[in-house]
Amino acid sequence: MPKPSNKSKSSLSKQEQVKASSNQWLTVTYQPVSLFSLKRSDATSMAARSNLVPTPYAIKMALLKVLLENQGRQHQSNFAQWIKSEFTWIRDLQIYIWPPEQLVVNRNGYKLRYYDQTADKVDKSRTTIPMQGGFVFREWVYLQGHLQICCGGCDRLAELEQLFALINYFGKRGCFFQYLPEYKQETSEPLFQPNLITGFTAQPMDDLGEKATFNRINPFSTDKAQLDKDRVIKPGFLPLRLVATSARYDIYQRY
Numbered sequence: 001m002p003k004p005s006n007k008s009k010s011s012l013s014k015q016e017q018v019k020a021s022s023n024q025w026l027t028v029t030y031q032p033v034s035l036f037s038l039k040r041s042d043a044t045s046m047a048a049r050s051n052l053v054p055t056p057y058a059i060k061m062a063l064l065k066v067l068l069e070n071q072g073r074q075h076q077s078n079f080a081q082w083i084k085s086e087f088t089w090i091r092d093l094q095i096y097i098w099p100p101e102q103l104v105v106n107r108n109g110y111k112l113r114y115y116d117q118t119a120d121k122v123d124k125s126r127t128t129i130p131m132q133g134g135f136v137f138r139e140w141v142y143l144q145g146h147l148q149i150c151c152g153g154c155d156r157l158a159e160l161e162q163l164f165a166l167i168n169y170f171g172k173r174g175c176f177f178q179y180l181p182e183y184k185q186e187t188s189e190p191l192f193q194p195n196l197i198t199g200f201t202a203q204p205m206d207d208l209g210e211k212a213t214f215n216r217i218n219p220f221s222t223d224k225a226q227l228d229k230d231r232v233i234k235p236g237f238l239p240l241r242l243v244a245t246s247a248r249y250d251i252y253q254r255y
Helices: 006-022 055-076 079-091 118-121 157-166
Strands: 025-032 095-098 102-115 131-144 147-152 177-179 185-186 199-208 230-236 241-246 249-254
Touching: 025 157, 055 079, 055 095, 055 157, 055 199, 199 241
Parallel strands: none
Antiparallel strands: 025 147, 025 177, 025 185, 095 147, 102 131, 102 249, 199 230, 241 249
16 A cells, blocks of 8 residues: 655644644734724714714724735735735635723714705806805714734734734824734634624624625725625624713713
8 A cells, every 4th residue: 555645744834834834813802992983884974973983894904904005005016816816815815803991982973064066067158166064973982091902814813913014093094002012912713703602783884795806895896895795794793782871972882
């Protein structure tokens, strides 16, 4: 009976190494340094409630942003092939979010004048820009404590950590977060997962679909993203409980 060759052993060990590395999880920590606001996917432009924490979709888009800003110029000759492979592993990341110890949601109403697109489409010959006044509703979230993000499902944790270190905001521009490298951890299992027994607060979590492509989420592309295919919304469960509420604010504490 022929003996197995050394080549097959070496190739098997490499496969095992790749499989083991793909099962590793990276947990990074951020310190919020400003108010946070991220409009929910089901909100309108006039009345927009905010997510309590960044969603997996917002986190992956932030990773793509810093990736393109720092490496995109080096791949101008083979950009399509390069971004396809880079987008795939970021898209397929599994993400768990651990909120800070306390959150305060502030509700605000603003009166403003905004561009009336309906009137402009009806009368395209007018020389003045149509404006109209109205009230808008917004929420801003004060995060007290550290925000932790646990990612897994890939074998590129070193590159992933470098990208996380370059991110300085999630959600709207100006919602700044400070990366804390001393709290970085690599584990064989996620440090935290939703535990529905202790209690939770539900929040819609949008994410990239399994078959989403870069052109579908690229605003400069003619391809259009489709809801429930390229961008999916799933129920998320955060370990938070509502301890106080009024017409102007909500206060949440972590379990």
